[in-house]
Amino acid sequence: MDDVSRTEGTKSPAQDGPAEQHLRDQVAACTLMLNDQGILGYSGHVSVRLPDGRGFLIQSVDQSRASLTPDLLLVCDPDGRLLSGPAGLRPPSEVFMHSEILRVRPDVNAVAHFHHDRTTVFTLVDAPRLVAIKNHAVRWASGIPTHGDPSHVNTPARGRALAATLGAHHAALIRAHGQIVVAESVPALFIDCVHFVENATAMYDAALLGAILPLTADEIASFQQDLKRDKHVSKLWSYYVGLALAHGVVQPDWSL
Numbered sequence: 001m002d003d004v005s006r007t008e009g010t011k012s013p014a015q016d017g018p019a020e021q022h023l024r025d026q027v028a029a030c031t032l033m034l035n036d037q038g039i040l041g042y043s044g045h046v047s048v049r050l051p052d053g054r055g056f057l058i059q060s061v062d063q064s065r066a067s068l069t070p071d072l073l074l075v076c077d078p079d080g081r082l083l084s085g086p087a088g089l090r091p092p093s094e095v096f097m098h099s100e101i102l103r104v105r106p107d108v109n110a111v112a113h114f115h116h117d118r119t120t121v122f123t124l125v126d127a128p129r130l131v132a133i134k135n136h137a138v139r140w141a142s143g144i145p146t147h148g149d150p151s152h153v154n155t156p157a158r159g160r161a162l163a164a165t166l167g168a169h170h171a172a173l174i175r176a177h178g179q180i181v182v183a184e185s186v187p188a189l190f191i192d193c194v195h196f197v198e199n200a201t202a203m204y205d206a207a208l209l210g211a212i213l214p215l216t217a218d219e220i221a222s223f224q225q226d227l228k229r230d231k232h233v234s235k236l237w238s239y240y241v242g243l244a245l246a247h248g249v250v251q252p253d254w255s256l
């Protein structure tokens with residue numbers, strides 16, 4: 001059971017201005033695109049902080065991740081309680097992982113949680129531990145902590161515990177459960193989720209062939225020096241949005 005308020009609001013997205021509508025379009029697109037990439041699955045969720053301090057946008061617990069639209073997103077306050085949204089919709093039970101991470105990480109504006117099986121495998125064995133093995137995985141050079149409690153993060157206390165495990169890192173694994181990825185924007189979050197799963201999949205495949213050769217400290221430093229994150233995110237976001245448009249996954253009138 002979760003203790004989310006079931007209060008239902010009546011405010012429409014248009015009343016909140018173009019900034020919120022842009023974020024709504026991005027979160028809906030990110031969700032559909034992560035689903036289309038086989039990353040998000042049927043019960044993950046994406047959130048984004050609203051710039052006015054009201055809280056954050058997140059999808060409802062029951063809405064299909066394969067057919068989400070911007071108007072179906074809910075506004076939750078900083079404690080994870082429902083502020084407004086279409087009648088009858090309520091936040092995911094794990095809304096508290098979003099609220100508690102956003103509370104303690106001012107550098108983070110967007111959070112994704114998903115249950116990618118190939119990636120979760122790394123929490124089911126003593127070794128190898130998931131590390132940065134591909135070049136774009138330098139994003140997680142500081143480490144990828146594993147949260148030991150596999151429970152659903154359905155209380156504020158569990159949200160705070162997960163936020164403590166994440167610390168200052170940019171991603172964490174939840175044992176026998178799933179992943180958390182955080183970033184400064186929705187496009188950056190999407191790209192990070194893609195790279196995070198690419199890295200885990202590559203490491204899984206490599207482990208089948210022989211001993212793992214993680215990136216060295218010098219290699220990580222060199223790639224970090226060369227990487228222009230904003231430019232990289234913009235290039236890949238444009239690519240994946242184009243792919244999603246071509247496949248009819250997102251709508252052409254969304255502001256992406």
Ligand SMILES: [Zn+2]
Pocket residue numbers: 094113114115152153177178
């Ligand atoms: Zn979960």
